[in-house]
Amino acid sequence: MANADRRELVEDDPAFTWEPYRPSGVLRVTHTSCCGMYEFASGGGTFFVLRHVGGARYEETGRGRYPIALAAYIALVKQHHADHRGRGERPEPDTYLAREGRRG
């Protein structure tokens, strides 16, 4: 699938600092973005965004309360969708984008 092949090529958004995933409590992934690029997850009472960086390695960003992590997720997915449109592709709709500004 062409989309999956391009996954590694998407540039980082400098607004987000990605750090190695730090396990905290039981990991629960509640939502996966277009192309499986980002995962909205929680563990140990905090929320964060995960991305797979190869093998068994994951990185996280936006860790904090629900609105913090959700804002990070939405910004990342919007950028990812814009990248698709820039290539003339249609991104997969993401129901979490409709949650913008809502309280968890």
Ligand SMILES: [Zn+2]
């Ligand atoms: Zn995608």
